Amino acid sequence: MQIIKLNNGVEMPQLGFGVYQIPLDETEEAVYQAIKTGYRLLDTASVYGNEKETGEGIRRAIKEKLVTREELFITSKLFILQTPEEKATETIQYSLDVMGLEYLDLYLIHQPYGDIYGAWRALVKAQKNGKVRAIGISNFKSAKMIEFVGLNDVKPQINQIEINPWYQRMEDQQLHEKYDVQVEAWAPFAEGRHELFENPILSEIGLKYEKTIGQVVLRWLMQRGIVALAKSVRPERMAENINIFDFELSKEDIEKIAELDMKKSAFFDHDAPEQVEWFMQRMLETEK
Template structure:
């Protein structure tokens, strides 16, 4: 939805293209072969780019197999450097990986201390899929930014609870994409590479896992209907 604005920013910033990593997604509305082919080109045109570094299916909805075939073709043509999926939970991901030709490079799912998804991570590792966390701060639920367990661990390293939460995911092999509009918080989110959580720290954080989503239930029919009703173009 913000591709035109991002494209303008890319053009204006003056940073060499090879130093940027640009990701965008295929919306539910375009989840079929022909629509996906058009959507990929539309994204390239709006962004003013010859290729995308990563292109993801937003949800396992609609004809996502057909859509992925279009993505595989664009991948082979060099328009997409990597292709992947979002919100594909274990059974769906296993079926998908057994069906497609090009194994998805990434599966972007909800991953944070309150929803650790260890089984999902194990399956991704089995198929060589990189886990990427959306909502690594659980959208602020459970007081994550001041949570006593995370705060206490952070005090040992001179880090915040948020930095501990990010580092925990990183040490599990997860790519994190925290959202922030504040420069100082962006800098803090990047400042997680000068310390390493110990095994006891990791074990304490593991105890916070509630075993279910804290943000959205992808098995809720109402949620599925709502996403299908959201149109981003005519």
């Protein structure tokens, strides 16, 4: 597994496993299987509702001596109504308690809404107290990331954002490199949108190396120096997705992949009024 060093010296695996949208009754098993397959970076969030089950999968793997706690890199995130400082402090502690962990490796502000500065004070304090090793943001566009870095004493170690062949974000990556904030890709497969798993260009590239489309996409992210999270509930796909460290995409392959860039989210724009409305509505439903 390739390792990435963050701006505070903490090291993390470059490829990880996400548990978004895994049904509650499948999460423990999926996390356990992912660890068994070799994943060490795990990504959950308060709003996913499966922190407890994620913790259970982790504890089972540790109990069976598949892995030690120190070998894992565990991430969670707080959601919009949890951003006020006091609430954020409680939420971090809740994540630790419900997952049965003494510390988390990474904690993120999940969305660029709410009292993000209050949340940041809580995250910085939690980091100083040893409850989290690295802290960061998610879904912040570059301009917002720059403002956030400019107005805080402690800069985020990570910004977790959507990156996939349809939304490649080359300029955003360059800006994050300028500010020394590591980029982490969510939905590297765009959850299969725009028929990603049938794309002829990606398929043709894969054929040269006897690799699948999923492997080509993840390899492309590795070669860009991006941390990537892939999700699958199927052990055979978990194994497929991690088997990407024995080949290298050529310059020509990368140029072909660049042509797929639609420069637009495969999901939504965080600044679009209808999207903010959706988040506000979801907040009312899930957090109140």
